[in-house]
Amino acid sequence: MRATVIRAPHDIRVEEVADAVVREPADAVVRVLRACICGSDLWAYRGESARQPGQRIGHEFLGVVEGTGADVTGFAPGDLVVAPFVWSDGTCEYCAEGLQTSCPRGGFWGSAGSDGGQGEAVRVPFADGTLVKLPADAASDDRLLTGLLALSDVLGTGHHAAVGAGVAPGSTVAVVGDGAVGLCGVLAARRLGADRIIALGRHTARTDIARLFGATDVVAARGEEAVAAVREMTGGHGAQAVIEAVGTEQSMRTAVGIARDGGAIGYVGVPHGSGTGLDLSVMFDRNIALRGGVAPVRAYIPELLPDVLDGTIDPSPVFDLAVPLGGVPGGYKAMDERTALKVLVTP
Amino acid sequence: MRATVIRAPHDIRVEEVADAVVREPADAVVRVLRACICGSDLWAYRGESARQPGQRIGHEFLGVVEGTGADVTGFAPGDLVVAPFVWSDGTCEYCAEGLQTSCPRGGFWGSAGSDGGQGEAVRVPFADGTLVKLPADAASDDRLLTGLLALSDVLGTGHHAAVGAGVAPGSTVAVVGDGAVGLCGVLAARRLGADRIIALGRHTARTDIARLFGATDVVAARGEEAVAAVREMTGGHGAQAVIEAVGTEQSMRTAVGIARDGGAIGYVGVPHGSGTGLDLSVMFDRNIALRGGVAPVRAYIPELLPDVLDGTIDPSPVFDLAVPLGGVPGGYKAMDERTALKVLVTP
Structure with a gap:
């Protein structure tokens, strides 16, 4: 599959990488429908946050479940889902109290060894604790889908x-x-x-x-x-x-x-x-x-989702440039130069 | 009257100063029964907080109202009262919401031009907004009076x-x-x-x-x-x-x-x-x-007072040394050298 990697500061590339696959029983694989570039990705891009050469990047995505491990009970292939920008086990005391960002088994998309959101697919650890299901018919509403992507982070x-x-x-x-x-x-x-x-x-x-x-x-x-x-x-x-x-x-x-x-x-x-x-x-x-601090967005999705779905709030205007996966490097450049506010990626 | 002044770092004296008198219609004059030395007074003592030579010092006291200005309605001579460590007008929006430390007309005892708590008497601006009445019979209960003094700050x-x-x-x-x-x-x-x-x-x-x-x-x-x-x-x-x-x-x-x-x-x-x-x-x-931040203790006195009066809480053990007014310089030395935890002053 193809995914975005960061080779060095200002060197973002879309490369052929190993396919996302279910490795652990709690994993799911999600085919990405929408991803985006975050202002915080720019710290890596500018070399202000250290990254290993070749590390994946991107932590915001929504898509369709393609496969699940044996322990996953909440999702099935075909489900439309949104992922918060960290994965979390959904069972620890921090997850229980809504501070999933402190889950000891949690992690950030794009951290070393994990898939990033700016790619064709993502292996999602602890799928039941991490993902949130979206109504299937949202997939056919372009503007809504973009708005729902904002639940992932911003x-x-x-x-x-x-x-x-x-x-x-x-x-x-x-x-x-x-x-x-x-x-x-x-x-x-x-x-x-x-x-x-x-x-x-x-x-x-x-x-x-x-x-x-x-x-x-x-x-x-x-x-x-x-x-x-x-x-x-x-x-x-x-x-x-x-x-x-x-x-x-x-x-x-x-x-x-x-x-x-x-x-x-x-x-x-x-x-x-x-x-x-x-x-x-x-x-x-x-x-x-x-x-x-770092927002436990997983905790907020259930509260915010209905308001996005019924149009009470529409965050989609923050995305002012859309690029296909191959356009991601240019998207970084546009955000770095502030010619784009936030770049939507449609792999 | 006699009151404590700070002449220079490590130079605390008890001197003869102008009597505390009612100057403004909202003033009261309080004869001090109990005062004390605060850990924060030590920053002035050690020269870490600037003071003008001769400035008064001490911001915790309780005592008996001796005189009131024409506008004071809540207090009369003879009332036993405790003062929080800042005065406040009691009428502004900050006072109304319980953040009396941000009252634009408020101020700290011992600030330039004002009386300090470590003296025989104190002129209290905005007496109605500042002071809190205590039951008269508390004056005859030594331990209780000491506990009530803690309402002033600690x-x-x-x-x-x-x-x-x-x-x-x-x-x-x-x-x-x-x-x-x-x-x-x-x-x-x-x-x-x-x-x-x-x-x-x-x-x-x-x-x-x-x-x-x-x-x-x-x-x-x-x-x-x-x-x-x-x-x-x-x-x-x-x-x-x-x-x-x-x-x-x-x-x-x-x-x-x-x-x-x-x-x-x-x-x-x-x-x-x-x-x-x-x-x-x-x-x-x-x-x-x-x-x-700086505690709006005036807001908390009504909540804490009943618990001190009925013995639910007794903060008096924090005072482990008592001195008469003349002993205040020695009290600073004892606190500075950590041989005393908190010094009670009985003018």
């Missing part, structure tokens, strides 16, 4: 940020980051009843999606200027709930700066760089909480 | 840490810091229904109080060794709720190290030093939250 991650930030009916929310996760944070905040959603972003194409997703205000500034703007919009107080969806020192500094006293920052941007951007003295004096 | 601060850490019935809690606040964190965690409370501390006199307050386990180690011990005690997982009551880089690092995935650190140790001690990548991967 929608659940945006939701995790909103939950971490404590978004509740009536909240004032500010969102740092105009990437797909930040935009899904806007969507999630609106879904949770936020009254006012201030999106920080300077790219009109992206802030237009933010408005479509429910942003009531857009701040086209960065750093101190953005902090001043958000403070002015909120009577000097800042936003009670802040979504941090970038992961840099600068973005975290902005998040702290725009948070209201007693508020919370829900952070889901993968931290990179040497500093945290956190001024603990400021956070201490103002009782600003920090909650978030 | 008990409410320990409670804030426990709330920040998400302590709930059945929780496993670990407490970093065996000072008065850490010990009150133990007491607060037990009061909130924690099942298991692991106190980290190497001073038997202090860990004995921790056990008295409800600690089920004591870890007499620091750093990596303490982390390993707590992990071993918790099946490798760590504690779901961690109370950080020190405020150093090292203590925060320990707090992160002993936190269970998906857990929270309730931090109330005033941050000092240049680093945060936070490894954001670890916190991100493990979904560890950080919640806390």
